[in-house]
Amino acid sequence: MLLSSPERRAVGTAVFGVTVVVLLVVAASGFYLYGTRSTMQETSTVKATDTMSQSSSTASMNKSVASAAVAFVPAHGQMFGNGWLVVAPLGNGSYAISLHATGLESASMGDYIVEAAQNSGQMSTVPISGTNATLSEFEADGAGNGQFFAVLHQNPTSVYESVSIVYLPGMEMTNATVVATASLKM
DSSP states (O other): OOOOOOOOOOOOOOHHHHHHHHHHHHHHHHHHHHHHHHHHHHHHHHHHHHHHHHHHHHHHHHHTSSSEEEEEEEEETTTOOOOEEEEEEEEEEEOOEEEEESSSSTTTTTTEEEEEEESTTTOOOEESSSGGGGGGOOOBTTTTEEEEEEEEOHHHHEEEEEEEEEEEEEOOOGEEEEEEEEEEOO
16 A cells, blocks of 8 residues: 655745745835935935035135134123123124023022123223113023023124123112123134
8 A cells, every 4th residue: 555645835836926025025125225225315415515515605704703602701700600602694784693691690680781892993882782771681590591682783793892791780780790701803
């Protein structure tokens, strides 16, 4: 008697077909992702290069403008955490100035005013927002942090030598005290 052994196939035709289709889909997805990855890298490289060239051309056009934040230096004997002044051209001939300071007295003790020493004439000190001192005032919050922002119609680095934070206890100019100064000399 001969025993006949059943024929065994290693893999059924249906299983083989499904496996081939799945592998083709995975391979196609991989090639697609690989192709778009290099395109995305080239696009981001081009964007980064464009941004860098625009930044360098803007910086070269605006050499008279501070390209980084200018630190405030505390006046002798004054308690002051730290502070920064940023001057930025707006492109329409105006300039934005932004000030951030820490370690200031809270608003309940008094307010602050931002003043600037002029380059020419009698080199007087004036409110930075023009003749109206109210537009140059700011308060510190309960934690002693103060923020100030203004738009000027002329380049502050060519008009002013320095910018000062002046403390007005009880909002009285007679007791005004310079807390810190940032030099705009380039």
